Amino acid sequence: MELTRRSLLGTMGALAATTALPAVPAMAADRTIRHFWWGNPNRDKRTFAVIDVFQKHHPDIKVSGETIGWGDYWTKMATQTAGGNMADLVQMDYRYLFEYVRRGALKPLDEYVGKTLNIADFDPGPLSGGQVDGKLYALNIGSNSQVLVYNKKAFEDAGVDVDVINWTRDDLPKVCEKITSASGGKMKGSDDLSTAVDVMEIWVRQNGREFYDADGNIAATEEDVATFWQYWAELRKAGVVADKDRTVILSPPLGESGIVSGATAMSQYWSNQLVGIQALMKDPIGAAMIPHKKDAPYGQFIKPSMFMSLTRDAKDIDAAIMYMNDWVNDPETIDILGLERGIPCSPKVREALMPKLTETEKASIDYFNAIQDHVGKLPPPQPKGAGEVYDTFMRTASDVVLGNIEPAEAAGQFIQDAQDIVDRAR
């Protein structure tokens, strides 16, 4: 065959045409949307069931679901963001919302509200948590609060009788000690929460400060962080919290956590996870608040945490908005979802759910009601780089847990590093 420039170009053109051809009618017939969420087995099962329902209602739209655990979720999301192939709809967290909005990765929803997206009856508070700079970027699909999940049976066996809503920082060590000695050391009182960013944040708020101020600078002091690590160091020394080997495995899968594996009687989570944790355990679990500081402001807060966001890369926006709308309004969907993603934002939905709840779900509603008067206001939005600050916190904390560095020195180093990170991210 004689190869000329023209014949080569011609061949390439023909090739391109043939590959493009079949795609055209396929696109017209099938509409597809991708939904990406972080999950656990229980949540994934529910979500796929919701997808089935949606596809039954809208046979012309194909929904493909992608899921992965929290630990890998943000890495995968960043990769997809970089590659320009984000799913049309992603699950978003308050902690990362501002970062993604400010990078331009999400689309505002305002123009669909009241038209295709029906959220007129939503509680204004939790809904506005999804706003950045006055625009709605994230639809609340569940509110949350921090919770100390405890093993009810272990508490009873050890004869622990404590008001877990009103207890204080001084009560926790005593409870841990009781449980550890009642089990002969086999079950420790609590996970070592030195590395738990969420708990540290509460500690700072109880001291009367936010971790970040409104300008995105670090407002927490060395003192705040040092005393936090010191507090857990003492529990560690007393041998009533989990061993250091367990603690330095940062964010282990749910099944290997202290409470589920039975290594400890308390682990820290978010309230919507109660359902998932109970599903993995035989012993009944209860929900406690993170202990308060006596005569000090409340540190815990209720945050909209499970958001659904429309991404920059979404193509079939109408289909995506229809899907979102079903998530917060369709009765069949709401039944399937239950409270697994947190407390829904719509009073109508909550009312509809009430009669069908399981014991654990009822308990989490009870917990939610009980804490209403014991929480502070939602912290201000977090600056760019907040994700990395948390990583740094966990890393420095594990150095403290391993005994490589004293709490006070580590705290100084951490505050310095954290400020450097947010400065650099600006």
Place this chain on the structure above:
Amino acid sequence: MRRFLARNAPGYMFLLPWLLGFFLLALGPILASLYLSFTRYDMVSAPRWTGFGNYVYMFTRDRRFWKAIDVTFSYVAMAVPARLIMALGVAMLLDKGLRTISLYRAIFYLPSLLGSSIAIAILWRQLFSGDGAVNQLLAMVGIQGPSWITDPNTSLYTLVVLAMWQFGSPMLIFLAGLRAIPRDLYEAAEIDGTPRWRQFLRITLPLLAPVIFFNLVLQTIDAFKTFSSVFIISHGNGAPADSLLFYTVYLFNEAFKFFRMGYASALAWVLLIIIAAFTALAFLSSKYWVHYENDRD
């Protein structure tokens, strides 16, 4: 020119797929990353030119960069010799005893095939965890082992053991090298009554030098690029306490977790230069210890 083509055309034809792949798929990203390494780029907004800012920051202010260098160099220094010794040892066993049994070669090669897989990394994490198989074995003889993987003092060694276990590909190359050594040299040495270890030092090692050199260069490059196993074992972030902060893991985190694509590109170029320097060093030093068959005349 025509003679050159006639002689070499088949060679270039064979190279063509690689050349096409390189020019169409690799060259663009390589140049882009060089450009990005001089910018601040968060993958969503447009890159901003910062000159040598990334490099200056890396060398003067970034503590984790130096930690990553430290971890990676320690690993390379331990893993490469460990793997090569293991590979040579097994190759010599196979060369002597089991000359005809190719099955063994396949079996010994298997870990190398599996080695970079995610499954093995997860298995490794299980084996060396606090209540993993290794400690259960130790417990049988009354030793209470540490949690190898989560103890920053031992975590790096578990990776070295993993590297040793993946001796397959250098082993095969050693095996080929051993088979190429003329048997009569050993026979002559036998007759002279030379002890085995002397035969090894005076015959095997010198004649194997080119192969050792080849393996050394390849394995060093490989070790610098270790990623997937560490990524899994260290939970993606170099845990515990940055003791497994391999250079590649740090680079990955900077790029895909913290959106610093420009900085990550700069890191990648520095890694390239490091690897190139080590390779050049190996080639320069090879003059003194590697002698080829055809040098002799």
